[in-house]
Amino acid sequence: MSEVQNIKVTIDNITIEVPQGTSILEAARKIGGDVTPPAMCYYSKLEGSGGKCRTCLVEVSKGSEKDPRPMPKLVASCRTGVMDGMEVKNITSPRVIEARKGVVEMLLINHPLDCPVCDQAGECHLQDLSYEHGTEGTRYEFDRRTFEKEDIGEYISLHMTRCILCYRCVYVADQLTENREHGILERGDHAEISTLLGKNLNNEFIGNVIDVCPVGALTDKTFRFKNRVWFTKPVDAHRDCNNPKCCGKARLWMRGDEVYRVTARKDQWGEVEGWICNECRFHKKSASDWVIEGPTKVDRHSVISQGHYVNTVPQPKIIDKVIGKEPRLLLNIHDVSDVNKPNVHLSEIPGPAHSDDFEKKDDKKLNN
Amino acid sequence: MEKLTNRSVAVDRSPMTFGEKIYLPAIFKGLTITIGHIFKKKATVQYPEQKRPFSPVFRGLHVLNRDEEGRERCTACGLCALACPAEAITMEAAERKPEEKDLYREEKYAAKYEINMLRCIFCGYCEEACPKDAIYLSETLMPTHYSRKTMVYKKEDLLIPHPKKQAGQ
Numbered sequence: 001m002s003e004v005q006n007i008k009v010t011i012d013n014i015t016i017e018v019p020q021g022t023s024i025l026e027a028a029r030k031i032g033g034d035v036t037p038p039a040m041c042y043y044s045k046l047e048g049s050g051g052k053c054r055t056c057l058v059e060v061s062k063g064s065e066k067d068p069r070p071m072p073k074l075v076a077s078c079r080t081g082v083m084d085g086m087e088v089k090n091i092t093s094p095r096v097i098e099a100r101k102g103v104v105e106m107l108l109i110n111h112p113l114d115c116p117v118c119d120q121a122g123e124c125h126l127q128d129l130s131y132e133h134g135t136e137g138t139r140y141e142f143d144r145r146t147f148e149k150e151d152i153g154e155y156i157s158l159h160m161t162r163c164i165l166c167y168r169c170v171y172v173a174d175q176l177t178e179n180r181e182h183g184i185l186e187r188g189d190h191a192e193i194s195t196l197l198g199k200n201l202n203n204e205f206i207g208n209v210i211d212v213c214p215v216g217a218l219t220d221k222t223f224r225f226k227n228r229v230w231f232t233k234p235v236d237a238h239r240d241c242n243n244p245k246c247c248g249k250a251r252l253w254m255r256g257d258e259v260y261r262v263t264a265r266k267d268q269w270g271e272v273e274g275w276i277c278n279e280c281r282f283h284k285k286s287a288s289d290w291v292i293e294g295p296t297k298v299d300r301h302s303v304i305s306q307g308h309y310v311n312t313v314p315q316p317k318i319i320d321k322v323i324g325k326e327p328r329l330l331l332n333i334h335d336v337s338d339v340n341k342p343n344v345h346l347s348e349i350p351g352p353a354h355s356d357d358f359e360k361k362d363d364k365k366l367n368n
Numbered sequence: 369m370e371k372l373t374n375r376s377v378a379v380d381r382s383p384m385t386f387g388e389k390i391y392l393p394a395i396f397k398g399l400t401i402t403i404g405h406i407f408k409k410k411a412t413v414q415y416p417e418q419k420r421p422f423s424p425v426f427r428g429l430h431v432l433n434r435d436e437e438g439r440e441r442c443t444a445c446g447l448c449a450l451a452c453p454a455e456a457i458t459m460e461a462a463e464r465k466p467e468e469k470d471l472y473r474e475e476k477y478a479a480k481y482e483i484n485m486l487r488c489i490f491c492g493y494c495e496e497a498c499p500k501d502a503i504y505l506s507e508t509l510m511p512t513h514y515s516r517k518t519m520v521y522k523k524e525d526l527l528i529p530h531p532k533k534q535a536g537q
Contacts, residue, residue, distance in 0.1 A: 116445030116499050117476045225461045225476045228446035306450060331486075331516040338522060339458040339480045352463035358479050 007084040011035050011058075012092050024077035024088055025056055029269065036269075037090055038100075038129050040107070040214050041166035042078035045271055049171050050078035053164065054103045055129060059096050062087035074099055097133075104134035110145045111215070112161050120216030122229040122303045125270055126164065147192055152182065153200035154350065155207060155221055155282050160192050163217035169193065169209035176245075176275060177203040193217065204243065207281040211264045211272050222282050223261040224352040229253065230303045232260050237290035239280065247274030251296055252287070255340070258347040259285045265296075285347050427492045427505040430483055432526040435473055440527065441502035444478035448494035448503055456487035457494060473500075481523040486516060 006017040011028050012035045018027045026044065028036045037058055042050035050056075056078050060071040065085030074096060077088070090096055108130060115121040147160035165184065170193075173180035181203070182195045195201065201209075209218045232253035241248040253261040262281045264272035284290065298305040320326050334340075338358075346353055387393060413420055422428075433441045444461035462479035464472045471477075490510070494503050503526075513519050 114474075116443045116447070117474055121445070225444075225463050227461075228450075230450060231446060303450070307455070333484070333520070336517050336520045337458065337482055337484075339460050339482055346460070352476075353460070353479065354462055354465055355468065355479065357462065358460070 007082060009082040009084075009086045009088065011088045012090050018082060020082075022082050023050075024058060024060075024075075024080050024082055024086075025050075027082050028058075028077065028088075028090065032268075034091055037077050038125075038133065039078055039269075040125055040129065040164060041168060043168050043171070043212055043271055044269075046168060046171040046212070047175060049166075049168060051076050053107065053166055055100060055107070055133070057096060057099050057103065059089040059093040060086060061089050061093075100133045101135050104130050105138060105140075107164050108134065108138060109140045110161070111164065112144060114162075118159075118162065118216035119219045119224060119229075120162075120213075124216060125214035145189060150194060150198070152195055153202055153221075155278065156201055156210060157219050157221045157224055158193065159217050159219070160194070162215050163193055164215055165191055165193075166214055168212040168214070169218055172209050172212050173201075173203070173206065176205040176208060179203075204278050205245065205275060207278045208264065208272070208275050210281075211266070214270075220261055220263075220281075221351055222285070223253075226346050226349075226353060227253075227255060227260050230306050231255065233308060234296035234298060234304065236265065236293040236296050238293065239284065239290050241277060241280055243277045243279065245275065246277035246280060248276070248280065249274055250276050250280055250290070252290060252292070254287070255347075257287055258345065259287055259290075260347050422507045426507055427490045427495075429506055429508040429510050430488075430494070430521070430526055431504050431506045431528050432481065432523065433502050433504060434528055434531065436531070437470065438530045438532050439471060439473040440477060441473050441500045442478045442481060443474040443476050443500055443502070444481070445499060447497040447499060451493040451497035453491060453493065454487040454489050456484045456489075458482050458484075478523060481526065483521045483526065485510065485519045485521055 005020050007020055008015055008017055009024070009027050010016075011024070011031060014031050014035060016027060016031055018030060025037055025039060025042060037056040039050070039056045040053035042053075042056060054076060056076055057074040058077045059074055060080075062068050063071060063086065064083035068085075077090075107126065111126065115124070115127065118124070121127065145161070150158055150160065152158045167184070170180065170183055173182060181199050181201055182193060184191050185194045185196070186192060207220075210220050213219075232255050235252045235254055236249075237252050238249045247264075249265055251263050251265050252259045253263065262276070262284060264274060264276050266272055295308075295310075298308065334342075344358060346357075349357060435441055444459050446459065449455075449457040449459060458480075459478045459482070460480040461476050464475050464477055490505065492505050495505050
């Protein structure tokens with residue numbers, strides 16, 4: 001009976017028909033490409049998310065067909081519904097570009113510049129955002145906000161200094177688990193993600209907060225410091241998970257045959273395609289646990305595609321025909337190199353590697 | 369055919385005169401040039417006793433830097449390995465223990481760091497990529513080796529000496 005009426009909306013001079021009740025951001029995502037505003041807090045799979053980070057601000061130059069007056073201020077596109085005949089300006093509006101620069105600067109005021117140490121580097125949305133929409137410098141001269149480090153369990157490491165308070169992890173705990181154990185404490189500049197009285201996060205779906213976190217505030221402790229994301233190769237795999245809520249489809253980040261990290265599969269907007277359980281994420285770190293479907297298609301401009309050679313054609317071996325024998329291998333690098341030793345399995349260590357996980361004979365000589 | 373430049377000269381193929389046939393003037397002309405070079409400034413230097421100054425942009429052997437307190441600056445971020453066009457650099461990171469605070473500058477450090485000098489092309493991209501000022505290409509010539517096995521430089525081959533411990537000795 002109540003068929004949803006399609007209405008017309010024009011974003012950056014591209015007109016698209018969307019059902020009533022769609023947000024401007026969702027309509028822009030249907031068009032895709034540069035027209036789509038970036039989003040740090042909005043997550044289409046999480047109810048109630050959005051409206052906090054202000055990176056998706058757009059200019060509405062014509063309210064609707066009935067009321068063509070423009071909206072006086074820039075609006076958050078993730079929380080504003082489209083109207084029939086609405087005209088929206090995103091990258092064609094200098095006001096939006098200027099405002100977005102300011103928003104990025106505000107987000108980076110308290111964000112530490114520890115990308116060389118952070119495990120999220122390479123797949124961090126804040127890195128991409130500041131690279132694409134931000135300015136080079138900051139005008140902030142004061143000390144950044146710091147927090148005491150808090151241990152929230154054996155699987156997830158929390159770096160509150162890196163948090164941008166997007167609330168995504170709170171919504172994940174609310175909507176995926178029965179009782180939420182962490183949340184935002186305090187207000188304003190003192191607001192922080194924390195579990196009251198040092199509780200551990202141990203729900204079977206709490207690992208998904210790692211995937212939804214747009215920055216490196218919540219990272220995988222079983223992957224901590226083990227490798228940079230761009231040196232591991234993403235592979236799509238699935239397994240039969242006993243948990244009915246777990247989709248069982250995951251992405252393995254591998255080096256050789258070792259599975260360094262398991263994450264959910266993410267779409268082009270950086271959102272997960274299906275939630276996975278902690279069992280799949282933290283305990284199935286062996287290639288034999290999974291049915292491997294094939295390498296993940298990675299955008300060519302992403303840092304993750306570095307060193308991953310696709311469509312390479314193996315060259316025919318002709319040297320043995322010329323000299324009548326196989327060429328002698330003059331140096332096998334694995335005889336000499338200390339990196340990736342066959343007796344050291346970094347992926348099987350539960351937490352980050354320490355000095356005693358490697359052979360340290362030479363270092364002792366060096367430091368004494 | 370039209371000439372491309374006006375510098376080409378037609379070869380004189382007329383028969384040699386008597387003066388040219390005895391060759392002596394040509395020999396003396398050649399000898400004056402040879403002897404004249406003895407008194408000119410030499411183009412070569414007596415290496416290794418004499419050394420030429422390096423150009424300010426010279427890129428030689430890599431060193432891994434320490435900070436003023438002697439802690440290793442490298443945090444194993446992997447940007448040098450990412451920038452390396454020859455894929456010569458590999459590393460493995462580890463977390464610093466509380467008692468290792470005076471060894472490493474940040475909570476993460478390079479437990480293993482290797483440069484394969486057989487692959488390195490001394491382009492200096494690693495130095496440019498480093499966000500921690502940890503790797504530098506020094507003004508030292510890359511030494512030659514007798515074996516390929518010694519060409520993979522480990523972290524202990526690359527690190528500069530400890531500033532304080534060296535002064536104490």
